[in-house]
Amino acid sequence: MAPAITTLAADAPELSAANTGFMLICSALVMLMTPALAFFYGGMVRVKSTLNMLMMSFISLGIVTILWVLFGFSLAFGTDSGSIIGWSSDYVGLSGIGVTELWDGYTIPVYVFAVFQLMFAILTPALISGALADRVKFTAWALFITLWVTVVYFPVAHWVWGAGGWLFEMGVIDFAGGTAVHINAGAAALGVILVIGKRVGFKKDPMRPHSLPLVMLGAGLLWFGWFGFNAGSWLGNDDGVGAVMFVNTQVATAAAMLAWLAYEKIRHGSFTTLGAASGAVAGLVAITPSGGAVSPLGAIAIGVIAGLLCAMAVGLKYKFGYDDSLDVIGVHLVGGVLGSLLVGLFATGGVQSDAKGLFYGGGLEQLGKQAVGVFAVLAYSLIASAILALIVDKTMGMRISEDDEVSGIDQVEHAETAYDFSGAGGGASSRSTAAPAPAVTENTKVDA
Numbered sequence: 241m242a243p244a245i246t247t248l249a250a251d252a253p254e255l256s257a258a259n260t261g262f263m264l265i266c267s268a269l270v271m272l273m274t275p276a277l278a279f280f281y282g283g284m285v286r287v288k289s290t291l292n293m294l295m296m297s298f299i300s301l302g303i304v305t306i307l308w309v310l311f312g313f314s315l316a317f318g319t320d321s322g323s324i325i326g327w328s329s330d331y332v333g334l335s336g337i338g339v340t341e342l343w344d345g346y347t348i349p350v351y352v353f354a355v356f357q358l359m360f361a362i363l364t365p366a367l368i369s370g371a372l373a374d375r376v377k378f379t380a381w382a383l384f385i386t387l388w389v390t391v392v393y394f395p396v397a398h399w400v401w402g403a404g405g406w407l408f409e410m411g412v413i414d415f416a417g418g419t420a421v422h423i424n425a426g427a428a429a430l431g432v433i434l435v436i437g438k439r440v441g442f443k444k445d446p447m448r449p450h451s452l453p454l455v456m457l458g459a460g461l462l463w464f465g466w467f468g469f470n471a472g473s474w475l476g477n478d479d480g481v482g483a484v485m486f487v488n489t490q491v492a493t494a495a496a497m498l499a500w501l502a503y504e505k506i507r508h509g510s511f512t513t514l515g516a517a518s519g520a521v522a523g524l525v526a527i528t529p530s531g532g533a534v535s536p537l538g539a540i541a542i543g544v545i546a547g548l549l550c551a552m553a554v555g556l557k558y559k560f561g562y563d564d565s566l567d568v569i570g571v572h573l574v575g576g577v578l579g580s581l582l583v584g585l586f587a588t589g590g591v592q593s594d595a596k597g598l599f600y601g602g603g604l605e606q607l608g609k610q611a612v613g614v615f616a617v618l619a620y621s622l623i624a625s626a627i628l629a630l631i632v633d634k635t636m637g638m639r640i641s642e643d644d645e646v647s648g649i650d651q652v653e654h655a656e657t658a659y660d661f662s663g664a665g666g667g668a669s670s671r672s673t674a675a676p677a678p679a680v681t682e683n684t685k686v687d688a
Contacts, residue, residue, distance in 0.1 A: 255340055256347035259476040263352045269468025270359035274301055274366050276465055280458025280517070281370045282658075283451040284566050288648030289374045290450065290658035296369035296381055303385050304362045309334055312361060313354050315394040320404025325395050346475050356472060357397070364393055364421045368625075370566035371429035374439050375645050378653045380638040387628045388428065392621055396420050400613070412613035413587065413595060413606070415485065416473035418529025418580040419617045426573025427618045429564065431625035436638050438563035440645050447565075452513045459517035463493060466524045470531055474592070481532055481592050488531035488539035489524065495543025496523025496550075503551040515551070518571060522550035525575030530583045533593065538586035546578050577614055584610045 278297035285293045304312070311332055318328030330336025334354060343353040365385045372381070399405040400412065400420040407419070414420060441447070449455055470489045474482040500519025501511045526546035527539055534542065554570035557563065564570065582597075584607025589596035596602025632638050639645075644652040651657065 253342070253345075253347045255342060255349065256476070256478075259347045259478070260349060260352055262477050263348050263356055263472060263475065266468035266472025267352070267356045267359055269465045270356065270363065270472070271301075271465075273359075273462055273465035273469060274298070274363050276458050276461030277363065277366055277370075278458070279454050280462060280521070281373070281566055283454025283456075283458060284370075284449045284514075285373045286447060287450045287658060288650055291650040291654050291656055292378065293369070293373055295378065295654065296372070296376075297366040299378075299382055300362050300366040300385055303382060304365065304389055305358060307386065307389055308354075308358045308361055312389065312394050313357065315390075316361070316397040317354075317357065317402055320398070320402060323404055323406035323409065324399070326398045326402050326404075343475070347478075348475060353475065356475075360417060360421060360469075361389060361393055361397070364417075364425050365389055365428075367422070367425035367568060367572055368429045368432065371433055371564045371568040372436065373565035374649055375436065375639050377636070377638060377640055380632050380636055383636070384432070384628060384632050384638070387632070388625060391628060392428065392624050393420075393424065396424050396617055396621065399617070407613045407616065410609055410612065411595065411606075412609050413533055413583045413593070414529045414580065414613065415532035415592065416470045416528045418525070418576045419613050422525045422528065422572045422576030423580065423614060423617050424621045426569050426571075426576060427621035428625035429568040430562065430573065431622045431627075432629040432638075433562050433564060435626055435629040435633055438561075439565065440642055442563045443558060449514060455517050456513055459520050463520055463524065466493075466528075470528060474532065484591050485531045487536055488534060489527055491536050492527035492531065492539040492543035492546070493520050493523035495540045496520065496526065496547035499544045499547030500551045503548055507551075518554070518567065519547045519551065522546045522571050522575045525572055526550075526579035526582070529576070529580045530586065533583050533587040533591055533595065533597075535586075535588050535591075538588065541586060542579060542582050545582065546575050549578060550575050573618075577618070580614045581607065581610050584608070 274297055278294045281297065282290050282293045313334065314328050314331035315326055318326035318331050320326055337350045339349070341350050342348065343350050365388055369381070397420050399407045400414050402408060412419070466489060467486055471482045471486040474485065476482070497516055497519040500515050500522065504515040505511055523543040523546055526542050530542055531539060550571050553574040554567040556570065585597045585599050587595050587597035587602065587606055588600050589602065595606050597606055598604060629638060640649060640652055
């Protein structure tokens with residue numbers, strides 16, 4: 241991310257229509273990632289949880305948008321206070337911002353920067369939801385999102401991207417959200433899981449994805465939207481850095497998908513669609529912090545490493561007994577950690593900054609900085625998220641009842657079902673009495 245959080249300078253450049261239009265398009269692409277995530281997660285759960293999974297992502301669009309306008313943008317990108325948090329009264333309600341006022345040092349309006357960053361803030365808590373499938377009250381989830389973005393996301397965004405934020409001032413490189421988005425969300429998922437516990441039937445009942453086509457659609461839309469997420473984070477198109485990030489995003493994602501599929505074939509004997517989708521997302525996660533600092537060859541290496549290690553990591557939940565329903569920890573936390581640390585190895589010093597990694601003669605200095613950023617965000621998010629989940633659980637209860645979980649959270653929380661098969665066979669009057677009723681085959685069955 242190209243941060244700038246200071247008062248508008250007298251010699252600020254003029255507004256660029258090209259960069260402004262580019263950033264508005266990138267903002268729309270990042271917005272698309274939240275419903276894309278809903279499809280990705282929604283296909284991975286059982287039929288009886290589909291709508292709830294979609295809604296857990298979709299509700300973030302409503303809650304976080306309002307909080308961002310009221311005070312979130314000010315906390316994340318206002319004037320620094322103690323290197324921990326920001327605050328600017330002009331940003332409260334976005335009421336003190338001029339229509340043509342530029343983001344300091346850039347050629348785009350403050351409004352454009354604010355809306356671009358809003359889409360990041362919306363997506364991050366939605367990522368957490370995949371770890372909590374089947375078992376969380378919708379009202380409790382809405383309250384948790386409200387508390388979490390206020391206590392965790394807004395401050396961490398300031399640490400990482402805000403001028404004066406302590407990780408930004410230290411020189412930690414996070415181009416588009418490896419720490420602030422993916423490690424933050426993955427660590428939060430683990431914290432909440434430790435509070436609410438496992439699903440009924442975890443490690444006993446089959447919990448297969450009900451719609452792999454939906455998973456693939458979601459993954460494809462995420463891949464598409466991620467170009468705005470990554471390339472847009474340079475806040476302009478004037479020096480070629482965003483173009484490098486665009487290329488590296490494609491390259492790393494392709495490499496990670498192939499590496500995950502190769503691991504699957506060797507380990508399990510098959511190339512699966514779920515593996516292809518998960519591998520692509522792992523590559524997208526890993527290149528997010530690092531893609532503005534590495535070459536395309538470095539992006540291939542990062543993608544391969546992330547694809548292999550994330551594929552291995554998703555099985556850890558069975559070994560250690562935590563129920564990460566849709567592998568948020570295995571993909572987003574592990575992928576975010578890998579991508580952030582690998583900057584310290586593969587940074588060339590010739591793209592977004594002159595910081596060099598170990599393999600390019602930079603020694604261990606940048607790796608050390610990256611490690612501080614990784615583990616600071618991981619620890620804070622894990623602990624704070626567990627505390628917030630415990631507060632919500634003790635006040636209103638986070639989990640639905642065991643009976644409701646078994647019968648299906650969609651009916652209980654939303655009074656709807658994802659698919660209506662009641663009219664699939666037609667009425668008796670429309671069928672010839674001489675024709676037998678069609679037989680039910682495996683293709684018509686749905687694993688609930």
